[in-house]
Amino acid sequence: MSVFMDLNILAITDKKKLQSTIETAAHLGYSTVAINYVVEPQQKKQQIPKPESVTELFEKFPIVQGKSRPIKVLNRLTVVATDASHFRPSNEYKSFDILAVYPKTEKLFHAACMTYDVDIICIAVTEKQPFHCKRSPVNGAIERGVSFEISYTAAIRDSTMKKYTIANAINLTEVCKGKNVILTSGAEVPIELRGPYDIANLGLVFGLSEGDAKAAVSTNCRAVVLHGETRATALGIIHTMKRMQPTGQEQEEESPAAKKAKVVKV
Amino acid sequence: MDEEPSSYERVAYKNDSVYHYMKICLIFGNERKPLSAEQFKQLIISGLKELYGEVGAAFPFDVLTFDQFVLSAILRVYNNGLVKLWSALTLIGSCENESCAFRVTQVSSSVSKLILVLKSTGTSCRSL
Numbered sequence: 001m002s003v004f005m006d007l008n009i010l011a012i013t014d015k016k017k018l019q020s021t022i023e024t025a026a027h028l029g030y031s032t033v034a035i036n037y038v039v040e041p042q043q044k045k046q047q048i049p050k051p052e053s054v055t056e057l058f059e060k061f062p063i064v065q066g067k068s069r070p071i072k073v074l075n076r077l078t079v080v081a082t083d084a085s086h087f088r089p090s091n092e093y094k095s096f097d098i099l100a101v102y103p104k105t106e107k108l109f110h111a112a113c114m115t116y117d118v119d120i121i122c123i124a125v126t127e128k129q130p131f132h133c134k135r136s137p138v139n140g141a142i143e144r145g146v147s148f149e150i151s152y153t154a155a156i157r158d159s160t161m162k163k164y165t166i167a168n169a170i171n172l173t174e175v176c177k178g179k180n181v182i183l184t185s186g187a188e189v190p191i192e193l194r195g196p197y198d199i200a201n202l203g204l205v206f207g208l209s210e211g212d213a214k215a216a217v218s219t220n221c222r223a224v225v226l227h228g229e230t231r232a233t234a235l236g237i238i239h240t241m242k243r244m245q246p247t248g249q250e251q252e253e254e255s256p257a258a259k260k261a262k263v264v265k266v
Numbered sequence: 267m268d269e270e271p272s273s274y275e276r277v278a279y280k281n282d283s284v285y286h287y288m289k290i291c292l293i294f295g296n297e298r299k300p301l302s303a304e305q306f307k308q309l310i311i312s313g314l315k316e317l318y319g320e321v322g323a324a325f326p327f328d329v330l331t332f333d334q335f336v337l338s339a340i341l342r343v344y345n346n347g348l349v350k351l352w353s354a355l356t357l358i359g360s361c362e363n364e365s366c367a368f369r370v371t372q373v374s375s376s377v378s379k380l381i382l383v384l385k386s387t388g389t390s391c392r393s394l
Binding site: 028152155156157159162189190191192193194195197198199201202204205 | 293294295316317349352353355356357358359365366367369370373
C-alpha cells in the first residue's frame with residue numbers, strides 16, 4: 001500500500017485559493033500535502049513566518065479520492081540560503097513539520113548535505129544549477145536520510161524553465177542513482193497540480209527508473225515526513241497501527257505469535 | 267509445524283496488445299474555450315514538439331473519440347510512445363494563453379476495459 005503525497009503547495013495569503021488547491025489535491029488522490037512557507041533571508045530583515053494552524057484552514061477536510069479518509073495537511077518551511085549565516089537552527093523552525101533548505105552555492109550545498117538538520121534539499125528548477133552535484137555530498141545526504149526535491153510547476157509554466165528543470169533533474173538523478181528523490185508540485189493554483197500517476201510518469205523523463213519514480217511521489221515522501229517528526233524528538237519514532245483481526249480466526253488468538261504471523265500471511 | 271504446503275498457481279497475463287489507450291480530459295483554469303477535435307489534437311502535438319522536438323515527437327497517436335462538451339477524449343498510442351505522450355500531456359500548461367491541464371483518467375492496454383468505466387468517470391471528469 002502506498003499513499004501519495006505532495007509536499008510542496010505554496011502558502012498564499014488568499015485562503016480561498018489555498019483551500020481550492022488542497023481540495024484539488026485531494027481529488028487527484030494525494031493523501032498528504034504540505035503548505036510551503038518560503039523565507040529568503042538575504043532580503044533584509046525577513047521574518048520567519050508563523051505557520052497557520054491547519055485545523056483553522058478547513059471546517060471539514062476534503063476526502064481523498066479512493067481512500068475515504070480526509071486529507072492530511074502539514075506545514076513546511078523552506079529557507080533559501082545564499083550565505084552560511086542564513087540557515088541557523090532556531091526555535092522558530094520547530095513549529096514546522098518539515099524543514100527544507102534551498103542552497104544557492106556549492107559550499108552551502110555541501111554543508112546542507114553533510115551537516116544541516118533538514119529533511120529536504122531543494123534543487124534549482126528556475127535557473128541552471130550553478131554548480132555540479134558531486135557524488136560525495138549527495139551520498140552523505142542519502143546516508144543521513146535527507147531527500148532531494150524536484151518541483152515541476154516551473155516546468156509547466158514556461159518552456160525555458162522546463163529545460164532547466166529537466167537538465168537539473170537528470171543531473172541529480174545520475175549522481176544519486178534515483179535514491180531519495182521526491183517530486184513535488186510547488187503549485188499556487190489548482191490548475192498547476194497534476195495527478196500522482198502523471199508525476200510518476202514524469203519521473204521517467206527525469207531519468208528515474210519506474211520503481212524510483214513511483215517512490216518519489218509515495219514512499220520517499222513518507223520517509224521525509226517521518227524524518228521531519230524525528231527532528232522534534234531525541235532519537236526516533238515508532239508507528240503503531242491497529243490491525244483488524246479476521247473474526248473467523250478467533251480461536252487462534254492463543255497460538256504463539258510466530259504462528260499467528262503465518263496465518264495472516266496466508 | 268503441521269501446516270501443509272500451500273499450492274500456488276501462478277497466472278501470468280502476457281500483454282499482447284501493441285497499443286495503449288488513454289482516457290483524458292482537458293480542463294481550463296478560468297474560462298473554457300471551445301475546441302474542435304483538430305484543435306485538440308494540435309494542442310497535444312504542439313506539447314509533444316515543445317518537449318521532444320521534431321524528431322522526438324515523430325510517432326503516431328490517434329484520437330479515437332472526442333467529446334466537445336466535456337473536452338474528454340480517448341487516445342491510442344503505440345506502447346513505446348506512451349511515456350513520451352503522457353509526459354507531454356503532463357507538461358502542457360496553457361492553451362492559447364489560457365491556463366489548462368490534462369487530467370488523465372485512465373490508462374489501459376485494452377480498449378474494452380476503458381469503455382467499461384467510461385460512463386462512471388465521465389461525470390467526475392466534468393465536475394473537476
